[in-house]
Amino acid sequence: MGVLGSIHVVPAGRPDADLLAVGCFEGEAPTVDAMGEEIRRAAGRLASRPGWKGKEEQWAQTEVAPEGPVVSLHGLGPREGFTFAGLSRWLQKAAEEARQGGLRRLTAVLPAHAETSGPAAGRVLRALALSGYRFDRFQTEAEKAGRVEQFAVVPPAGEEEAFRAVLPEVESVAAAVAYARDLANAPANEATPTWMEERARELAGSHGLRLTVLDADELRARGMGGLLAVGAGSAHPPRLVRLEHGDRGPQVALVGKGVTFDTGGISIKPAQDMDEMKYDKSGACDVLAVARAAADLRLPVRLSVYAPLAENMLSANAYRPSDIVRCHNGKTVEITNTDAEGRMILADALSWAAEEGAESIVEFSTLTGGVIVALGLVAAGMFTPDDGLAGELAAAGEAGGERFWRLPLFPEHLEAMKGTHADLRNSAGRQGSACTAAAFLSQFVGGVRRWAHLDIAGVSSVRNGHGGTYAGATGFGVATAVGWLRRLAG
Secondary structure, three states, X not given: OOOOOEEEEOOOOOOOOOEEEEEEOOOOOOOOOOOOHHHHHHHHHHHOOOOOOOOOOOEEEOOOOOOOOEEXXXXXXXXXXXXXXXXXXXXXXXXXXXXXXXXXXXXXXXXXXXXXXXXXXXXXXXXXXXXXXXXXXXXXXXXXXXXXXXXXXXXXXXXXXXXXXXXXXXXXXXXXXXXXXXXXXXXXXXOOHHHHHHHHHHHHHHHOXXXXXXXXXXXXXXXXHHHHHHHOOOOOOOXXXXXXXXXXXXXXXXXXXXXXXXXXXXXXXXXXXHHHHHHHHHXXXXXXXXXXXXXXXXXXXXXXXXXXXXXXXXXXXXXXXXXXXXXXXXXXXXXXXXXXXXXXXXXXXXXXXXHOOOOEEEEEEOOOOHHHHHHOOOOEEEEOOOHXXXXXXXXXXXXXXXXXXXXXXXXXXXXXXEOOOOOEEOOOOOOOHHHHHHHHHHHHOOOOOOEEEEEOOOOXXXXXXXXXXXXXXXXXXXXXXXXXXXXXXX
């Protein structure tokens, strides 16, 4: 599994590093005045090279020296256009530069900016901790390239205390994000529903979590027809995993979609990019990771996480368009598209969470291509009828460096999901598909007003790594959920 190096906050005068990565805005001099004379001179020589302007993607590096660190100058582009996403890209490139050079200790020197100030310290340190993440356990040459073992940051002047204060929390959250990435990156021939159940058992044992697993027989006994229908075509039977943490504080449920591989079923997907359907379990990976972080941080909340797990495959047993399925809360669903499978497994898990008395339910899923059409690959869609919960999640997302955009739940969206021969249908076509999917899910939360559906389809994975940046699962949503739980617990 992905291993993170240690992370430290160091003063400007003592950068203990093999590679010193200095961020520099376009048209500005590197901020290295408080550093040693050799480093100041090295950064000055790099900045005075012909053609150096500090544009984003520009970089220059000193030769490897027998004593002292290699100094690398990284252009960050215009100061006014600098974002957390740009900072994350810079740190990833610096970590890859260190790894490729066989350098084990990386220190990043941050220029002063709102995105590097005290309020942003948590997300900056998390980005640094994850900058060296690699999912390489299937690569036979991985050990030859080595790993960056130590990450450090030199904060802007006056911000060191703020960075040190959040370091313990950051380490737990970054480890949880890496855990979510490891699970989501695992290939479908390994990461079956049973494999995911085994990982949940290990997590429960190592972190003192209470575990419940519903196998196919128990799902039938409980009337969880949605999860059974989706998993019927696979040789790997479905599971519904619940992990519980805490015995005091707010009662919260997190639900995550766990389709371990999605062919689309009989409504089969195009071949192009189908390999990325291993990421259709990202929501389940996220909520398991949040349970891990909640236990590590000993958050005073009564947290239950639900991970419905199924593989959507074609076979003689696969569910069909026109089938009518009865879900856990008794509602019937007419299948119009077997590729609208995520909402079917979530229906049973949401019903169970509501039935158990959750005060708030937040659900993560790679649910629709429609949300990608609406928001691209830069934000997740948020759907909730509760303005207070929407504000809480948006604030937690901003603090964690994760973008959410609230989309509507109009009555017409639910009307479009009414079935012809059943209570509901599972797809109403492409128009407003992210919204109609959310409206469908609204029918399975019982009387819980504080519920939110977060469609992370566009942000759950990075599709094409370039320039040395990471490609694969992102663990998007873990930092937001942990931050939200912390605020909820007071």
